[in-house]
Amino acid sequence: MPEKSENTRMTAWVRGRVQGVGFRWWTRARALELGLAGWARNTEDGRVEVVAEGSRESCVKLLELLKGCDTPGRVDGVVERWSEPRGSLGGFVER
Known part of the structure; x- marks a missing residue:
């Protein structure tokens, strides 16, 4: 397992009542507070996909x-x- 200071990529699929409730905005705010780059997007099946590096x-x-x-x-x-x-992400956005 990598050391805690090593950079990594985490992809999470969140299910529940997470669309239309400000979940992506909230996730973006938390990710920026933590200094992460990536994005959060709604999926067609009702989940939210979060990618953070x-x-x-x-x-x-x-x-x-x-x-x-x-x-x-x-x-x-x-x-998750x-x-x-991949190092190709800048900032954290809602998609």
Whole structure:
């Protein structure tokens, strides 16, 4: 497992009542606070897909926030995938 200071890419799919409730905006704000780059977008099946790159520690914190109870709407589950950062992301945007 990579050290916590090593950069990584985290992709998370969040399911529940997460569209039309400000979830992507909230995710963007948290990601920017953590110094992460990436994006959040609605998927056709009702989930929100979140891609974040930065320190492993910050990505883990964002994942914990996505799974937490203080999100807009209602999160029923989160599935994540970890991979090598691509380094092509700048800022954090809502798609």
